[in-house]
Amino acid sequence: MGIPILAGPGTIATAMNFAAQSTIGEISRVLIAFAAMCCLTFIAFIGGQWLALYLGQNAIKVISRLMGLILAVIGVQMLIEGIRGAIAG
Template sequence: MDYLNQLISVFFGFFAIMNPIANTAVFIGLTAGVEQTARVALARKSLLITLAVVVVFALLGKTIFHFFGISLPALRITGGILVFIIGYQMLHGDNSSMHSSDNQQNLDDLAVSPLAVPILAGPGTIATAMSFAAGDGYFPILSTIITFALLCVITYVCFCAGEKIINKLGDNLIKVITRLMGLILAVIGTQMFLEGAEQAIAAFKP
């Protein structure tokens, strides 16, 4: 049951921070005027890059910790702050500067930037992946990679059917969903911060 709870927690943590529905609107805006076949190829490439980035940080998180002298509490505190900021901005209907995009990007580079980084795999996503994968044993790493891969598949489907989704949901409902995702993100960020602070305080106790 603990494993199931962790899988659910990781999935919804990533789901809130990636926000497939809201990012579908961003994807459609960035690919306006692009043919459907090219749009599908672009979605696939951007999500493969996104998955690769998260896998690297999930696998090498502990190595990065040791190399740079980073502690898990410090990561959770910093990641919590980043996630809270993104959630707070989404909650107020603003586009986070960490998820900003530039419509003048060449189509060939669009999959890498701004789609993969920083829209899909921004600082908050990377910090969340490293935090989720930093537990004891292999299960935290596997659960992080598997659930994020599943989320990438869901996002890919949303991107491919983007125009239909946007037309059915409408702008108002998308705004509501974005704010709800923002609230969830803000809570997750606060929880990450509190866990990091608790671990940091415990480490300094005699």
């Protein structure tokens, strides 16, 4: 589930839109920010095993269920907005 959020269509569209309307300095800042996010993501993925051992199975189950609930809420909100847009349009 994490990969589409990290480098999904929204991220790519935002980068392309910003790069099309920016100067070299702004583009370099965006590239540095992307590189920093890649490094932070790498550190989070590497530290995940240690974090799983630290938290334990019960805490991981609770966090997984909370993340599932958050994902369901986002999906329902997107569905509602889509229906509103279809009715209004």
